[in-house]
Amino acid sequence: MKQFIPALLLLFFLFSCSQDIPMVNLGIDDIYSVERMKKIILHPEFPGKCKWSMLDVNGQDSVISEARDYIFVAEKPGKYSLKLNIIDAENSVEHFFQIVVWEEQVVYSRYITKVFEYRPAPGQFVNTIPQYETGDTEETMINKAQESISGKNDVMVSLGGYGGYITFGFDHTVVNVAGKKDFKIKGNAFYAAANPNPEAPEEGGSCEPGIVMVSLDRNNNGIPDDEWYELAGSEYHKPETVHNYEITYYKPASDKKPTPKPNSPISDSTYVRWTDNRGGEGYIARTVYHRQDYFPKWLNVGELNFEGTIIANNAVDESGNGSYYVQYTYPWGYVDNHPNEYEDKISFDIGWAVDKDGNAMHLPGVDFIRVYTAVNQQCGWLGETSTELARAEDLHIQEPAVIIPNP
CATH class of the missing domain: 2.60.40.10 (Immunoglobulins)
Structure with missing residues (x-):
């Protein structure tokens, strides 16, 4: 009994300490x-x-x-x-x-290595860049998009009208380096060689802006299912910019009767109907220059829905008669908005990221990048404005040095 009591006291003491x-x-x-x-x-x-x-x-x-x-x-x-x-x-x-x-054991690529999603909105280059073939599925079209823009490939991919998007990534996390641009994305924008308006700015021509979204793989599962953040470009805080915009496109009936515009290359002015969440409605017109289906043929759906930020239209009919449209650039922060030789203007800073409420976010890096067409705009015979892109590059990865052997 005398030995049992000290043992109880010891257990009590240990238990008390474990609570503290x-x-x-x-x-x-x-x-x-x-x-x-x-x-x-x-x-x-x-x-x-x-x-x-x-x-x-x-x-x-x-x-x-x-x-x-x-x-x-x-x-x-x-x-x-x-x-x-x-x-x-x-x-x-x-x-x-x-x-x-x-240092990594296998040298990272500077270029895109994976396309995760490709879902264009209806447009005049959809089903052609990349080319749709009978039997193609969403998976095979994603693979075709990947073949077009991965590595050093510079084959254009079209995103169609407002909201159409593509999502891609690299073989590493793109690091957010303070005070520097982090990646660039090539498009096919160009400045006009001539303009009927002599007072017009020089930075205008074919500029079809796309908004950039980024995401960090927080759950580490390798797929883009985490929260997305917009890179707030020059138009983000403008009063004419609309956030939380939504649009729905309706697939034309196979027996739809065209409504051509007289004395115009527009073969069907009511081709693809759309409505939005602000009471707006309209059409993506069809032209004689692009006779294929504009609605993605590999998607077995009757409607396509997109949402995001929409910026003000940038096209001006400088001729006054519909013969010469000029799409003017925005200062910075958009894909396919400036010619590729202006590297600083086609480059992006992860530090621009904002959340869905517009609050600045500090991301250490990003694993996924998404680009979508930023305007809902028809330019007469030129058709809808649709963002195109070729390839993207991580600006913090250097090209391997080319060693030329001695003769």
């Missing part, structure tokens, strides 16, 4: 190793408010995030020292850890 100092795993290791441009998703198990800091060589820290989870990705190899503070009323924690980043 909960033995819970923090969930953050002391050291991590990862290739550059690859993510580490850090999730602490302790409750409380989190504050993540990066330490410099002198041990001085700067706060990099106050979110519950922190996603680390680095552009360059090296040793990165970090600190996590968890502020809790009962148990505050300060944890130091290190992330060792090394």
